[in-house]
Structures are given as C-alpha cells and as structure tokens.
Amino acid sequence: MRLKDKVAIVTGAANGIGEGVALKFAQEGAKVVLCDLNEEEVRRAEKKIKDQGGTVLGVVANVVNREQVDAMVKKAVETFGTVDILVNNAGITRDAIFHKMTEAQWDQVFDVNLKGVFHCTQAVVGMMRDKKYGRIINISSTSRFGNPGQANYAATKAGLVGFTRNMAKELGSKGITVNAVAPGSVETAMFMAIPDKIREIAARANALQRPGSVEELANAILFFASDESSYVTGQCLQVDGGMIMP
Numbered sequence: 001m002r003l004k005d006k007v008a009i010v011t012g013a014a015n016g017i018g019e020g021v022a023l024k025f026a027q028e029g030a031k032v033v034l035c036d037l038n039e040e041e042v043r044r045a046e047k048k049i050k051d052q053g054g055t056v057l058g059v060v061a062n063v064v065n066r067e068q069v070d071a072m073v074k075k076a077v078e079t080f081g082t083v084d085i086l087v088n089n090a091g092i093t094r095d096a097i098f099h100k101m102t103e104a105q106w107d108q109v110f111d112v113n114l115k116g117v118f119h120c121t122q123a124v125v126g127m128m129r130d131k132k133y134g135r136i137i138n139i140s141s142t143s144r145f146g147n148p149g150q151a152n153y154a155a156t157k158a159g160l161v162g163f164t165r166n167m168a169k170e171l172g173s174k175g176i177t178v179n180a181v182a183p184g185s186v187e188t189a190m191f192m193a194i195p196d197k198i199r200e201i202a203a204r205a206n207a208l209q210r211p212g213s214v215e216e217l218a219n220a221i222l223f224f225a226s227d228e229s230s231y232v233t234g235q236c237l238q239v240d241g242g243m244i245m246p
Contacts, residue, residue, distance in 0.1 A: 001029030002226040007080040009033040009073070011063055011120055012090030014041035016188035017139065019048075020214035021087055021221050026054030028222060030085070033076045034058045035120075063090045063116030066123075073123040083124045085135045085225045088117040091156075095149045106152045113156035117163065125171065134176035137224045138164050142184045142240050157182070161236045168234030177233040179224040184240025185211040207242025 008025050012018040014036035022032045026049045034049075036042045039060045046058035057079050061068040076083055091113045094105035117138060128134030143150050144157035160180060167178040185191060185202045191211065194202065203211040220239045223229050238244050 002222065002228065003085070004029035006030045006084040006225075007033070007076065007082055008085035008087065008225065009035060009076060009083055009120070009124065010087040010089055011035045011116070014038050014045050016190060017183065017186060017214055017217050018087070018089040019045050020218040021089065022056070023049060023052070023054075024215070024218035024222050025085075025225065026052065026056060028226075030225075031055040031080045032057070033072070033080070033083075035061050035063070035072055035090070037062055063120055064111045066119050069116075069119040069123050073120075077127070082127060082131070084128075084133065085137075086120060086124050087137045087139070087221060087225070088120055088160075089139045090116050091139065093150065093153050095153070097149055098151045101151060109152040109156055113153070114159055114163070117160065121167065125176070128176050129171070129174045132175035134171070134174075135225045135229075136167065136171075136176065136178040137221055138178070138180040139221075140164075140180045140182040140236055142182055142238065142244050144182065145244060164236060165234045172233055177224070177229065179229070179233060180236040181217065181220050181224065182236055182238050182240065182244075183212065183217050184238070184243040186217055187211050187213055205243055206240055210241065212239060212241055 008030045010018050010022045013022045013034040022034055026032050034045055042058040046056050049056040059072045061072040094109050138160045140160045141157040143154045146154050164178050164180040217239055
C-alpha cells in the first residue's frame with residue numbers, strides 16, 4: 001500500500017474527482033478526511049469508503065471560512081494524530097462572458113478556488129514543517145490556458161500553478177513537496193450534465209479522443225501523494241488525454 005498509515009485531507013471530496021481521490025487513497029491505506037459543504041453527500045461518501053474497509057472521517061466545512069477550516073484540521077488531528085497529505089480539490093465555476101460577468105461571480109470563484117486553498121494550506125503547513133514531511137497537491141485545470149466564458153475560473157486555475165511553484169520553493173527544504181494536477185474533460189456528474197453535442201466536442205478535443213475517468217485522475221494525484229514522487233516538486237501535470245502539450 002503506497003499510503004499506508006498516512007493521513008490525508010481531501011477538500012471537495014463528496015463527489016466527482018474529490019470522491020474518487022478519497023476512495024483511491026483509502027484503498028492505498030491512507031486515513032482519509034473528507035471535507036465538503038453538503039452534509040448528506042459527505043455522509044454518503046464516508047459510508048462508501050467505510051463499506052469498502054477504509055478508514056475515514058467526514059467533516060462538513062466551507063473552505064472559504066477560516067474558522068471552519070481550522071476546526072476541520074483540528075478534528076483531523078484529534079482523530080488521526082497528524083496530517084501528511086492535503087489535496088486542494090474544492091472549486092466552483094460561475095461562468096459568464098466577461099462583459100456580462102458580475103463582481104459576485106468573480107469574487108465567489110476567487111474565494112473558493114484561491115482563498116480556500118490559502119486557508120487549507122496554511123492550516124496544515126505548520127505541522128508539516130515541524131515534522132519535515134508533507135505532500136500538497138493542488139487541482140488546477142486545462143482552463144488555465146483560457147476558455148471563453150471562464151475568465152474568473154481560468155485566472156484562479158492559472159493562479160494555482162503560480163501558488164504551487166512558489167510554495168514548492170518555500171517548503172522544499174522542509175521535506176514538503178507541492179505539485180499540481182490539471183485535468184481536462186473528466187467523466188464526472190458535472191461533465192455528464194453538459195448538453196450531448198457540446199460534451200462530445202469536449203471529449204474529442206484531445207489526442208486520445210475521449211474523456212478521462214475519475215480513476216485516471218486519482219491515479220495521477222496518488223503519484224504526487226506517495227513517496228514515489230519524493231524528488232518531484234513545483235510541477236503541474238496535465239492529465240487531459242493530450243489536449244494541452246506545453
């Protein structure tokens with residue numbers, strides 16, 4: 001097991017990519033803390049992992065609220081003793097063509113996608129520094145290169161890559177690696193809700209001519225969470241079927 005006895009927090013973990021990552025981590029021996037806003041979905045995901053024999057703690061918290069984030073981390077430490085891995089997956093979209101985008105749409109996306117990452121990372125990085133070990137994985141997106149109607153989202157996902165590189169330089173000497181994963185089209189409920197014609201175009205906009213699975217994303221994130229990536233930091237891995245080849 002690649003994560004045996006490690007403690008991992010996954011934000012936005014009640015469904016989609018976050019849930020897939022939490023399941024994969026639990027299968028690899030991690031003690032997983034699920035963080036999400038929707039209590040019903042948190043309990044469902046928590047039960048799913050328990051039913052598969054995993055060790056899990058579900059916590060309802062809003063990453064935008066620092067007090068809730070601190071309480072979540074405190075509960076994780078009280079339950080499992082420490083935090084070794086943080087996956088900053090929580091994110092939202094509020095799409096609109098730029099000249100019609102409201103300030104509220106801009107602020108909501110920045111609050112969750114960037115401020116939420118600031119809160120969660122700052123809440124765990126002290127203990128990681130103290131023990132000279134940690135794995136932080138930030139979920140970016142191919143949209144960081146620009147996508148019409150997503151000026152707010154693209155800006156935050158590009159910002160996450162800059163944040164990743166900066167934190168890798170700050171924390172490398174403390175035994176902490178910081179990396180990012182940038183998904184393309186992935187078969188989540190959100191993707192499947194897109195109209196069929198648009199979904200088909202998006203699914204074929206890469207070299208493999210198909211969308212990725214949640215498990216394929218989880219495998220890439222698992223690599224960065226494990227000690228197999230111990231000499232890799234400050235990187236952004238495109239997991240997009242060859243959509244973007246920088």
